Amino acid sequence: MLQTDVLVIGAGAVGTAITRELAKYDLDVLCVDKNEDVGGDCSKSNSAIIHTGYDAAPGTLESQLVVAANPMYDQLTKDLDIPFERIGAILPALNEEQFEKLPSIKEKAFKNRVYDIEYRTKEQLLAMEPELSPEVLGGLYIPRESIIDPFLLVVAMAENAVMNGARFLLSTEVIGMEKENGKVTVVHTTAGDIQAKYVVNAAGLHCDDIAEMVGKNDYYVNPRKGQFYILDNNTSCKVNHIVLPIPTKLTKGKLMCPTIHGNMLVGPTAEDLTDKTDKAITAEGLASIKADVEKLIPGVQLRDTITQYAGLRANRNPEGLNIDVYDDIANYVNLSGVRSTGLTASVSIGTYVVEMLKSIGLALTFKENFITKRRGIPLFRELSRAEQDELIRENPLYGNIVCRCETVTEGQIVDAIHSVIPARSMDAIKRRVRAGMGRCQGGFCGPKVIEIIARELGVDAESVCKRNKEAYMIASKVK
């Protein structure tokens, strides 16, 4: 039976952040996830924004953790070699009613200790964002709202955790837990039983299912779907900031912002569902994005879309971010209500959960030799010609461009397949090095990537999958 000091269930942004934080101590840490790669659900399909927490409900744990997390990203992204940019957000008021809401939004931001939110005039806003609706009356500027590569954030945290001795067990679903004398004793998974001194439930969308296994499901997860458009990086109408609508009572609304790789992101919808697997995009959803975002950015060219996707926010009912320990389960921490702010809050949740574990008896001794720096796979496209040349001379595979839309080389793909958290599926490679992320959506590079994966892993092309093993790419050989 596998044994560990701490078992973290879920390898999304939150689970990997907790695992990495625990890897700073002399502990055996194991993180399991049902998906074939880290960052498998909510962490991979969201708006890729690192929030300030200006609009959180003041006084809540969510506000505390989001606000605390934002400043952590400057150092973290440097240490872990993740693209991150503080581009700032603007919140333009398009009519009198919205304009009148600005003071209360600012007041709420102050309550959340976000003091760098500022008023901007119509002229200032239009100078900052020329594509903004000319009907703008004025608005707010929130400089520390930032964009990140959410895939690389999760991969980098997981890899850094592994560099420091943590283990990940993927394609491993938790199917049950045994309790004895007020403690979780054994965790049953599809890959066998695990004995853990402490167990952390960071299962996000499925945290209620895990909680139910220990009888702590006094809440349920109500998936809230968000659909998005990604636009070609050569679309004619671009914005430089995160352009947010003034929220209504019902919804935070739909935004437009650049992605860290130069595309435009437009969305999301907010649709309450019951099915935790429903990530379908719908004609109605896309139409509602168009209608709403055109009010903010009238020139938006949604026909330049290169992909559309949907993600599920793990909304909790009753609402709120909760991190709980229980008198009657001495070695268990339960996280719930980690929703759209979860990507941002992941890093502070990491440190917070370690403190919670300490409070229930986990002995913490700092590791003398914790490695803080992790180097990512070079982003060939972003390098200077001289750097590209050097890279090719070191490894000729970097001279073979496989994905022509995003200029991704065979060297990057092979490196991703053999990286600390190996990319074994088409999607895992796409998330790490962007092969297939461009305007042809893998039409050209997909067939080549299938062969590269098969070759590097020494398997048949028939076992190469888009994600998990049911998502096979190739049915058979041509006879």
Place this chain on the structure above:
Amino acid sequence: MLIVERDNHPGGILQQCIHPGFGLKLFKKELTGPEYYTEFVKEAKELGVEFLFDTMVLELADNTLICANGQYGITEVEAGAVVLAMGCRERTRANISIPGTRPAGVYTAGAAQRLMNRQNRMVGKKAVILGSGDIGMIMARRLSLEGAEVVCVVEIMNYLAGLKRNKVQCLDDFGIPLMLSHTVTEIVGKDRVEGVKVAQVDANRRPIPETEQFIECDTLLLSVGLIPENELSRGAKLQMHPVTGGPVVDENMQTTAAGVFAAGNVVHVNDLVDNVSAESATAGRSAARYAKGELKASDTLDVTVGNNVRYVCPAKFSPERGGKVDFYFRVLAPVAGKVEIIARDGDTVLARRVAPYVNPGEMEHLSPDVTGARSLTIEVKEV
């Protein structure tokens, strides 16, 4: 002469076009894709053309190519003249925003064709094909020949997108139904495609909900149009044509940058490779003349797009250089009966031809003499 090619072999997309039907116009015989390009490769080699394979051009500026190659690193190639021949790419499910999940098993027809014909991989066992473009119909036949079931070809327009002969040879001969005025309204499947929903569309191409039906399949192939691939051209700030998506060229296939020429699907999407070869020969000849300082610079006029014409290529011509120019174009809407295709300078008819029918899927052609013309309009009229 140097050909810089990102693939490890010459021939481009023709390498995966193992079906016959090429060369009917140019060679007066039916060749496969590989047979067709082999003729040209042979000739090029005899003429001393060099090939640089496995090399991607990252950038084009002032007739200098910046290339990436595993052996040579980042290399610059300076040229007296450059011909762009990067071809085109396929429109994707995202380009047409098909609702539904995002499972494995949704392929563009060309990607599936590459997998089957160059990599020996079957993409699926039971397929629906969206779009009646030529590649889609050819793949319907190819899949059938290899034992897969092709349930149907679904086309949103009320007419065929590709060539009529492909419908006869690839669909009719294999009993594959073509559903005109229908579209895929949803892709279903958690991990791999489990089926698609198909519905009839109204006159505005909007799905009619009550006609929606579920079709079980494990594969959806998309043949929903091609887009000239012009990353380099845009980087080089060439003027782009709003309709074709390719660079604007004159009768010598010269782009708006002096010494940069373009030919083939990178300029506008063709349906017959024979036309591409003819156009490419013009580009090659002009590039050679430019490099030798023999190509006269001249003012150009824009071709006017007349009745029922979507675009004309070349879009510019020089009345001063004059001569007979081959203009290729597509109609906007199909006409089942006889039409007259006219090239005129004001009221003066420069060339005319009667065609039995026209269809947007089939490129039309006219060769007026434009010497001294003050304008040029190309139009299609029902007779």
